[in-house]
Amino acid sequence: MTGTIRLWSAISVFGAMALLGACEKKSPAPAPGGGGGTPAASTPGEITIGHYGSLTGAQATFGKSTDNGIKLAVKEVNAAGGVTVAGKKYTVRLVSEDTEGKPEKAGTVVTKLITKDKVVCVLGEVASSVSLQGAPVCQEYGVPMITPSSTNPDVTKVGDMIFRVCFIDPFQGEACAKFARGELKAAKVAVLFDQASAYSVGLKDEFNKAFKAAGGEIVSEQAYTQGASDFNAQLTRIRESSPDAIFIPGYYSDVTNIALQSRKLGMKMPLLGGDGWDSEELGKNAGESIEGCFYSNHYAPDQPTEEIRAFVSTYKADFGGVPDGLAALGYDGARLLFEAMGRAKSLSGTDLRDAIGQARGFKGVTGAITLNDHRDAVKNVVMVERRGGQWVFRASIEPK
Amino acid sequence: MNTSAAQLRERSRALAPGVGLSLARGVAPLVACLVLAVALQIAVRPLMGDYAAKLVLDIGVAVILAVSLTIVNGFTGQFSMGHAGFLAVGGYASGAVTYYGSLKVWGSAATHGGLLSGRPMSVDPSTLPLIGSGDLLFVGALLVGGLTAAALGLIVGLPSLRLRGDYLAIVTLGFGEIVRVCIQQTGPVIRTAAEAAQVPAWKLATSVGGALGFTGIPKYTSLFWVWLIAGITIMVAYRLKRSTYGRAFLSIREDEIASEAMGVNTTRYKVWAFVISAFFAGIAGGLFAHTLGVGLSAEAAGFLKSFDIIIMVVLGGLGSVSGAALAAMVVTLLPEWLRGKHVGPVDLSQYRLVIYALALILMMIFRPKGLLGVAELWDRSLWTSLAARLKRLAGGKGGSR
Structure with a gap:
């Protein structure tokens, strides 16, 4: 009896899988913005571009925001009649693929975008560690890649096909230090960084x-590892050094x-961070604790x-919610690409590589x-402050 | 007494296969592996495209990992959760050998591969030899990676394999985490030959990228190398299972006390299983490190990666070599295959991870022994029992109506 049940369930599981497989073959039509299963190249008059990002996983909001920004740019450019390359009009199709935020997935995903979807340019990823694995594949296939928000300097060093539209970590760290010393008049600062993240270590240095x-x-330097839930030990040590x-x-x-935990320990000094803080989740979940940071x-x-x-107004209308920096960078990355296509x-x-490399003073929402x-992009760093439950503009710091 | 022993020896010699036959038996599978690997290398990319080729390559690496873990978790019944630790150690060791070896020999980390390796697309294939000089370095590096992992397996295994069950699981889990954290503390990769010449050799071994991952390793891994080694791994594991060592492993799994009572040195055999398993995991790590677009970072040693491999072994059937290989294929393909799937208006790719997990749960509820249990794909008993079941099922259905 149990044997029969087992067998049946096994058959049903495999049957369901076979059904899924059959569904794929029947519906080759590309889903708008989704991962289409079409092996063919773009239809005449259509350009396919790819985006790989962490659409699921621990940093899912990063990938989703970026994807929304790119979608908005694609929608706008198509509404305006598409892009004109060497006198011929094309509409733009976007294929987005999920990396789950895992570096080892990047190679497979980018290979799929380039060889199966035949994209002419790849946008992504947010996390530098993932971009560093996707970039060699783009370089190898000779397809330009624009990372909207990987700030680690090594990413664009992979090769001449790799670009970025954001500033790099050395400048971001420097801007934070300038701001802390100049605007906040802080003399003693403690540092709490993620020792397992290249981004965090680089910014700290x-x-x-x-x-x-x-x-x-620097009065105290404490380390944690991503995903830890208890920071009391590090915070208590920091409290002893009484930083500003x-x-x-x-x-x-x-x-x-x-x-949350620092406020519970009675620590009232402002907290400072980099663009890794940029998510609506932070304000929502930390609430009062992040006020004045x-x-x-x-x-x-x-x-x-x-x-x-x-x-901001068109983004709100399409996706609801205020666009974060990653959405803005995704939008700028895609628009810079379209502008470059017009010149290519x-x-x-x-x-396409040569055209992208010639971008000078491109007017993006994240600055020129x-x-x-x-x-690498040379541009301003913006410092924002949490005031009255909102992130508001505080200062803009010029590049050297 | 003596005469009977001599007689026995005589008889066993008479029964033993001739030199020619045993040589053929030993060499035939190797030749088969070689032919399969060459065929895959030649056929897959032109016929199925680069994306499919990448997936076939991922499957090969997963097969090596799953089959090697089967030796410990399947045959010997020891629950090791640190397999990814050996993968990472092997990957970093072999990656360092080829990367810094290339810097020393050729002055840059460019590949010097032949037709059978993962050569860059910009090179004209007609100018290439079958096996390039870089490939020899690569094979050497794979061996270094495997041996380093095996040595570490010995060091970790000797004290910890005296433990049983849950305790061993925790120790091996801890080992994986130790490897991960140690890798995170390493220094940045040295980029030029001139700089590499100035620092001592031990310093090079610790300049493997830290938290950012080891980038810049020349990419030699190809379908040929992966499937050649996967074939060898399957062959070794299967032959091991049927050898005296394998019998000892299985007896430990069935009942440790009873097998000790029968004269099996359980700790010794457990350590052997651990070392052999670590060796192949180290080689898989080397292949992983030299694959284009695969990030060798400290995360590769994390317990999530170990779980992935354990899932393959458990799914395939604890103790089944071909089952582990089959499950490695399914587990690698399932998430990729669900990418971009639509059922009506629902985009399945969004629920990819849920479906993946659900399939595993259903499997564990309805077939806890795994796909094949201890049987192998080529065992006739597996198919006769399946046929009998199907027959019974058909008959039972008719009777009830």
Whole structure:
């Protein structure tokens, strides 16, 4: 009897799988914005671009925001009649694929985008560790890649096909240090960083260097590992050193816990961080605890410029909610690509690469973007402050 | 007494196969592996495309990992949760050998592969030899990776394999985490040959990228190498299962006390199983490290990766070599296959991870022995029992109506 049940269930499981397989073959039509299963190249008059990002996993909001930003840019460019490459009009199709935020998935996903979907350019990823694995594949196949928000300097060093539209960590760390010393007048700062994250370690090193150079003192340096839930030990040590501010170059999920636990320990000094803080989740979950804290970001939605106002209102209408910096960078990355396509001689990888590399003073919502010889963007860092339950623009720091 | 022993020896010699036959038996599977590997290398990419080729390659690496873990978790019944630790150690060791070896020999980390390796697309294939000089370095590096992992397996195994069950699981889990944290503490990769020449050799071994991962390793892994080694791994595991060592492993799994009573040195055999398993995991790590677009980072040693491999072994059937290989294929393909699937308006790719987990849960409820139990795909008993079941099922159905 039980044998029969087992057998039946096994058959039903495999049957269900076979059914799923059959469904794939029957519906080759590409889903808008989703991962279409079409093996064929773009239809005539259509350009396919790819995005790989963490659409699920621990940093899912990063991937989703970026994806929304890119979708918005694609929608706008298609509404305006598409892009014109060498006198011919094309509409743009986006294929987004999930990396789950795992570096080892990047190679497979990017290979799929390039060889199966035949994308002409790849956008992504947010996390530098994932971009560092996707980039060699793009370089190998000769397809340009624009990372919207990987700030680690090594990413664009992979090769001449790899670009970015965000600033790099050394400048971000330096800007935070300048802000802490100049605006906050902090003399003693403690640092709490994620030792397992290249992003966090890199930012910490640059901050320490710049802060010491500006005459400040790092009074305590504590490490944690991503995903930890108890920070009391590190925070108690930091409290003993009584700093004026704490620099936490981590991701929003950990910063939420750190903020809540530090306030419970009676620590009232402001917390400072980098663009890893940039998620609505942080304000929502940390609430009062994050009040009066600062982080460096790519843009602030309340900055008084025309581009930002227009972007924020259309984004709100499409996706609900205020776009975060990653959405803005995804939007800028895609738009810079479309602008470069307009200047490119053809859609070949090398022509597109040359066109992207020539971007000078491109007007994005995250500021004017000029790509330098290292294919990195040179642009402003914005410091935002949590005031009255909102992240508001506080200062803008110029590149050297 | 003496005469009977001599007689026995005589008889066993008479029964033993001739030199020619045993040689053929020993060499035939190797030749088969070689032919399969060459065929895959030649056929898959042109016929099925680069994406499919990448998946077939991922499957090969997963097969090596799953089959090697079967030796410990399946045959010997010891629950090791640190398999990814050996993978990472092997990967970093072999990656360091090829990366810094290339810097020393050729002055750059560019590949010097032949037709059978993962050569860059920019190179004209007609100018290439079958096996390049870099491939020899790569094979050496794989051996270094495997031996390093095996040595570590011995060091970890000797004290910890005196433990049983849950305790061993915890110790091996801890081992994986130790490897992960140690890797995170390493220094940045040295990029130029000039800089590499200035630092001592021990410093090079610790300059493997830290938390950012070891990037820049020349990419030699190809379908040929992966499936050649996967075939060898399957062959070794299967032959091991049927040898005196394998019998000892299985007896430990069935009842440790009874097997000790029968004269099996249980600790010794457990350590052997652990070392052999670690060796192949180390080689798989080497292949993993040299694959294009695969990030070798400290996360590779994390327990999540270990769980992935355990899932393959448990799914396939504890003790079944072909079952583990089959499950490695299913577990690797399932998430990729669900990518971009639609059932009506529902985009299944969003629920990929849920479906993946659900399939595992259903499996554990309805077939806790795994797909094949201890049987192998080529065992006739597996198919006759399946046929009997199907017959019974058909008959039972008719009777009830």
